[in-house]
Amino acid sequence: MERVKFPKRYLIIVLTFLCTNVFYIERMGFSIAYSAAANAIGINQSSKGLILSTFYYGYVLSQIPGGWAAQSLGGRRILLLAFLLWSSICALVPMDPNQVVILVISRLLVGAAQGFIFPCIHTILAQWVPAHERSRSVSLTTSGMYLGAAAAMLLLPGLVKLQGPQSVFLVEAALGITWCILWFKFASDPPYSDNPKARALPITKSKEKGNLSHLSKIPWRKIIFSLPVWAIVVNNFTFHYALYVLMNWLPTYFELGLQLSLQEMGSSKMLPYLNMFIFSNMGGVVADHLITRRILSITQTRKLLNTVGFVISALALFLLPLFKTSSGTVLCSSVSLGFLALGRAGFAVNHLDIAPGYAGIVMGVSNTAGTLAGIIGVGFTGRILEIAKVTDRHLSSPESWKPVFFIPAYLCIFSSLIFLIFSRGERIFE
Numbered sequence: 001m002e003r004v005k006f007p008k009r010y011l012i013i014v015l016t017f018l019c020t021n022v023f024y025i026e027r028m029g030f031s032i033a034y035s036a037a038a039n040a041i042g043i044n045q046s047s048k049g050l051i052l053s054t055f056y057y058g059y060v061l062s063q064i065p066g067g068w069a070a071q072s073l074g075g076r077r078i079l080l081l082a083f084l085l086w087s088s089i090c091a092l093v094p095m096d097p098n099q100v101v102i103l104v105i106s107r108l109l110v111g112a113a114q115g116f117i118f119p120c121i122h123t124i125l126a127q128w129v130p131a132h133e134r135s136r137s138v139s140l141t142t143s144g145m146y147l148g149a150a151a152a153m154l155l156l157p158g159l160v161k162l163q164g165p166q167s168v169f170l171v172e173a174a175l176g177i178t179w180c181i182l183w184f185k186f187a188s189d190p191p192y193s194d195n196p197k198a199r200a201l202p203i204t205k206s207k208e209k210g211n212l213s214h215l216s217k218i219p220w221r222k223i224i225f226s227l228p229v230w231a232i233v234v235n236n237f238t239f240h241y242a243l244y245v246l247m248n249w250l251p252t253y254f255e256l257g258l259q260l261s262l263q264e265m266g267s268s269k270m271l272p273y274l275n276m277f278i279f280s281n282m283g284g285v286v287a288d289h290l291i292t293r294r295i296l297s298i299t300q301t302r303k304l305l306n307t308v309g310f311v312i313s314a315l316a317l318f319l320l321p322l323f324k325t326s327s328g329t330v331l332c333s334s335v336s337l338g339f340l341a342l343g344r345a346g347f348a349v350n351h352l353d354i355a356p357g358y359a360g361i362v363m364g365v366s367n368t369a370g371t372l373a374g375i376i377g378v379g380f381t382g383r384i385l386e387i388a389k390v391t392d393r394h395l396s397s398p399e400s401w402k403p404v405f406f407i408p409a410y411l412c413i414f415s416s417l418i419f420l421i422f423s424r425g426e427r428i429f430e
Contacts (some may be wrong), residue, residue, distance in 0.1 A: 049382020058111025067364025139284025305344025
């Protein structure tokens, strides 16, 4: 029998899935390890928020340069270098909350390195993946983030308890280096003679030398002043505001708001992120089905999934601080994050719809807003909790936490309306 050939683009998708999985283990792991170390020496919530948000300052600075580098120098190479940098930093930097300067510098560098990842991934997927597979391919790749966060929440609190916070850094570094080896060995640039429908970057062939070269000029003005791009930007901001606030402060809410130990919660603490993994892939499959069967247009599909995801997520966030039990909180946070991930089949894949040839660039612009959400949301949440303490409200009181969850809920409703009005599904940049 003829041997069935496994398409190379599927291997690329699996490797990018593992990529997002590993770097989100690092991101979640730092929050868990640092929070444990900081709580042990009595660092206040405002100071914790400052350190936790430092990562995003580095992350925001490298988003647009990451898109340019991926477009100009090749996403495959830049992705490898970015992974090597943050993995090396994790291996070398001590986890000591008293060494504030070292922690700040290291988190800035890790953030800057990881800021190249998503622009590179979107550039790579735009080159490899045909249009009818984009929703589920992007959804699978990005769902690695949530599976990584779930694994971190399940395993790393126990590791911190047994081996100390520094052990988390060493595990993350080992995972990062392992991924780099796999990427170096198995990844490649797309063969431009194959699968022309998947090739989205504007590449032409030189008549004199016969080699491939980028001849297109990036339409910065059109990108910056495009309302469909701004619809993506607004929703990226909201998605990451909600995600980063929950990812960085949900462990604190469990421990201080509900008086629960993460180590004693068992597997339930990973359910919100596991739900994101499931719903993200579900959204990708549903979107591709609706589009390929011509049940809805691309524009209608993106708007439907984005609206359903963000509105239901908002309702769950409004309910979350009303529950005083771990089961109620886990249920609400799982529903909120799950439907938020479903919404990625709307706004996140839309980068490749409207600008397949400049997906990395548009992702860099969009993710800059998403990263600003991390800087604003994580730091602002720390200030909210400090103000609650100053006004004699204990952090175990639901009133102290309502603003933390209500703000992203209102943002979800607002951004879903923006996407309904201004988003488009057709290509607008040639």
